[in-house]
Amino acid sequence: MSAPPSAPRRRSERSRRAIYDAALSLVGEIGYPRTTIEGIAARAGVGKQTIYRWWSSKADVLLEAFLDLGDGPAPPALPDTGDLAADLKAVLRATVDTLRDPRFDTPARALAAEGVVDAELGRRVVAQLLQPSLQLYVDRLRAAQRAGDVRPGIDPRIALELFVSPLAQRWLQHTAPFSYEYTDTLVDYALYGLVPR
Amino acid sequence: MSAPPSAPRRRSERSRRAIYDAALSLVGEIGYPRTTIEGIAARAGVGKQTIYRWWSSKADVLLEAFLDLGDGPAPPALPDTGDLAADLKAVLRATVDTLRDPRFDTPARALAAEGVVDAELGRRVVAQLLQPSLQLYVDRLRAAQRAGDVRPGIDPRIALELFVSPLAQRWLQHTAPFSYEYTDTLVDYALYGLVPR
Amino acid sequence: MSAPPSAPRRRSERSRRAIYDAALSLVGEIGYPRTTIEGIAARAGVGKQTIYRWWSSKADVLLEAFLDLGDGPAPPALPDTGDLAADLKAVLRATVDTLRDPRFDTPARALAAEGVVDAELGRRVVAQLLQPSLQLYVDRLRAAQRAGDVRPGIDPRIALELFVSPLAQRWLQHTAPFSYEYTDTLVDYALYGLVPR
Amino acid sequence: MSAPPSAPRRRSERSRRAIYDAALSLVGEIGYPRTTIEGIAARAGVGKQTIYRWWSSKADVLLEAFLDLGDGPAPPALPDTGDLAADLKAVLRATVDTLRDPRFDTPARALAAEGVVDAELGRRVVAQLLQPSLQLYVDRLRAAQRAGDVRPGIDPRIALELFVSPLAQRWLQHTAPFSYEYTDTLVDYALYGLVPR
DNA sequence: AGGTAATCGAGACGGTACGTCTTGTCTTACC
DNA sequence: GGTAAGACAAGACGTACCGTCTCGATTACCT
Structure with a gap:
């Protein structure tokens, strides 16, 4: 529960932040495929080896940079007004807004x-990026079950996929311009x- | 009304097939990212320019190769036994089997x-690969609506997403080992x- | 002594001229190394095969094109005013002028x-391009020998190299700006x- | 005034030598036109970029490789036995021998x-390869002038061209099989x- | 006056090399 | 020992030409 034991002892915090910033801004400006490790190092004013030392791939850098963005404010629970449909619609509308924000869209999409394609990375993306949000749906659905608003036999983990997926x-x-009307439906x-x- | 004027005049059918075969087999053997245009050309016994002449990217080659696989047998309509739930479950179970076949999984996933990431390609993948299959669900759901098995106001195009997405x-x-039980649910x-x- | 037996029977004169023109103009415009057979064919409005049918290489085309330029006016003999030094100086001054003309310089240099580097081509260049001119020096030097202006034992074939080479x-x-003064000397x-x- | 500031900081001596060796041996084996930068890199066990980083062209590599060959023994002065004709004949005979050595002939010819064709390279070839040797003739001719064996008004820089060119x-x-007799003449x-x- | 065969334009083809770019490793010098 | 800098071997990129080949469509000769 104390400090991480074998954690890097003299890792440069300055470089870490500069690399995150460079990675996110480059992906935003020129897209993920044209973003290179060399480019990130150059913009961050950092040697390539510093990146290779701490991360295993371009995607790895981006994932951590992206996670780092979301740090700080703890993810809030879903609202519970007693009206399940209304609560879900509100949250999905907010999600639509987020997905439309290019600062979120580009790196998340990448x-x-x-x-x-990369199963190992996929697992980490799901676990670290998606899971926390999905858990909120699970919690809300379980509450609804307790309130009798959702059938008892329903598995919330599957149920949430009906509207999230x-x-x-x-x-x-890119199948859609997705709208509030769509998520409500x-x-x-x-x-x-x-x-x- | 005579021969097509500006159509490619003497494209080599032999090369086209060899390129499709090489692309699919390489993706199957070493995965998409490590498959290169040079590798495809080498295995197909073809000059690189022949690939660049007719396709714009590695993904483009793979998409056409993949579509070419499915050519021939027209996609059959969904079964209609009168029991909508049973019919859908049967079709989804078949889909599960297909998705598990590595010959399909690797290129389709790539x-x-x-x-x-590439919107233009995404549109083509959806239109040429997905759309035809999805249309079958739309047809089946409309038949069910006429039979009174589905509420009249339901939009089949959205409804199908509830189990397909x-x-x-x-x-x-890679969230799941997906099972028949899951799709039934x-x-x-x-x-x-x-x-x- | 009649017509050439296996000579091309239905060769297109129009194409031949167009190829000569294209070759010379391209070499003049973009230089010899960047002049390509494809480029010559394109500018001449000719299929590549037409070039390959009649010539064996880019240099071959250029050599014939260049020889074709000089056809027509028979090469005049060197002047013989009785003053050998003056005659040679006059001819070399004219040569300086020719070498300075870019229409001559670029292809000849190429x-x-x-x-x-290519011995076979070298022989042909010497025999067809240089030899005729050099022979004129030989003739003039022999005349000078008969007039007692050149020592009897001198080999004119070697002697001319003293000022021509x-x-x-x-x-x-590119060692020089070569001048009239230089050739006189x-x-x-x-x-x-x-x-x- | 300390260490050279912008000089290449850590160039690999090992690679440089390997590239010289590969270039010279390839030119000797397959000739200059069929020698490629890729081939040099492959034989030298070197990445292409390492060649492009330090040289601008195939000819550039070969020139430096060739110059490197001659490094070490300082070029000796021409002999001065007091007999100018004999001294010149001796040196030219040695030159004939050198030009006949394929190890020298092939790269020098290329x-x-x-x-x-390439004026910039031509200047460097002349300055670095030819000039030093020619200067020796100038020196010897000046000595002869001081000894009264050459007319005072003669420009040695031009005079040497009479037999060297x-x-x-x-x-x-390839005009000649050049012989000792020829150079003597x-x-x-x-x-x-x-x-x- | 056809028949026919070589030549023509066009351009696709299998290749090779180009010069550039990026990868991941390595070495050096600084701090 | 971590760092910025950047050289290095490796190899894919997309382009440019090579020299060969196959298409019709003219030709011009030869019955």
Whole structure:
């Protein structure tokens, strides 16, 4: 619970931040594929070896840089007004806004793509980037189950995919201009099903 | 109304096939990132220029090679036994099998990843690879609507995402060993909703 | 002595001229190394095969094009005013002028360079381009010998090199701005020798 | 005034030598035109970039490799036995031997050819390869002038061309099998002139 | 007056080399 | 010992030409 034991003893904090900044700004400016480790090192004013010493790949740098962005404010719980549909719709609308922000979109998209092909990275992206957010849905759905608003047998881990995955899919595959109306519809369909009641 | 005037005049069919074969086999053997245009050309016994003449990128070659695989047998319609849930479950189970086949998985995954980052390619992947299959779901759902098995107001194009997107998501992000049980569950949740009936 | 037996029977005169023009103009514009057979064919409006059918190399085309330029006016004999020194100085001054003309300089220089490395081409360049001019010096020197102006034992074939080779050397190796004064000096040195008389 | 500031800081001596060796041996084996930078790099066990980093062209590499060969033994002065004709004949005979040595002939010829077409390289070839040798002739001729063996008004820089340029010319243009007899004749002609004494 | 065969333009083809770019390792000198 | 700097071996990139080949479409000769 104390300090990490074998952690780098004289690692330069200054370089670490400069590398994060360079990586994120380059990805934003020229895109992920044209961002190179050499480019990051040059912009960060850092030797290449300093990058290779602490990270294993370009994607690795970007993932940590991206995670570093989100540090600080603890992820807030989903709202619970008692109205499950309304709460989910509100959160998904906020998600739509986030996905539309290029500062988020470009690096997140790059990491998602890399994770599709590189299984190891994919696992880390899911675990460190997605999991925390998804857990909030699980929590909210369990609360709804306790309140009798969701059928008891339902597995929340699967249930949340009914509205989260379609949205993610549309985002990743440029299938959409996704709208509030779309996410609202997803929530309605998922909650009340497709067959006549 | 005579012969096409500006169509490529004497393109070598032999080379085209050899390039498709080389691209697919290399992606299967060493993975997409380590597959190079030079490698494809070498294995196909073809000059690099012949590839650059007809395709614009490695992904482009792979997409066409992959599409070429599926040519021939027209995509069959979804079964319609009258039992919507059973029909969907059967089709999704077949999809699970396909996604598990490495001959399909590796190139499809690579194309999906590339499409995430390259919007233009993404559009083509969706339009040429995904759309035809998705249309079959739309057709089946419309038939179900006419039979009164699906609520009239439901948009089939959105409805299908409730079970297709979660499956795709789990496949792409290595989130799951996805099972028949999982896809069955997806169908049940999607059809009957999450809230108590 | 009749018509050449296996000579090309239906060769296109139009193409031949166009190829000569294209070769010479390209060499003049972009230099010999950057002149390509493809470029010549394109500018001449000719298929590449038409060039390969009749010539064996880029240098071959240029040599024939260059020879073709000089066709027509028979090479005039050297003047013989009775004053050998004056006659030689006059001819060498004219040669200086020719070598300074870029229309002559660029292709001739390219052919000379190619001939240095390619022995077979070198022989042809010497035989077809140089020999005729050199023969004129031989003739003039022989006449001078008959007139008693040159020692009887002198080999004219070697003697002419005393003033021709230095000039050629300075031209080829950019050693000079060569001047009339220089060529005059060469003639004086060569005729009267270096040692005190 | 301390260490050279902008000098190449850590150039690999090992690579430099390997590149020289590879260049010279390849030119000797397959000739200059078929020698490629890729081939030199491969034989030297060196990355292409290492060549491009330090040299600007194939000819540049070869020139330096060739100069490197001659480093070490300072070029000796021409002999001065008091007999100018004999001294010149002896030196030219030695030159004939050198020009006949394929280890010298092939690269020197290639450099000469390249220098004919590339003015900048030509200047360097002349200055670094030829000039030092020619200066020896100038020195010897000046000594002869002081001894009264050469007319006072003669410019040694031009005078030496009377026998050196013809020899060079015959060498470069394959005009001759040049012999000791030929060079002896050149010296005689040049020293005593062509006109009757 | 056709028939036919060589020549033509066009340009795709299998190759090779180009000169550039990036990778990941390494070495040097500074701090 | 970590660092900035950057040389290094390796090798893919996309381009340019090479010399060969295959297409029709003219030709010009020869029945």
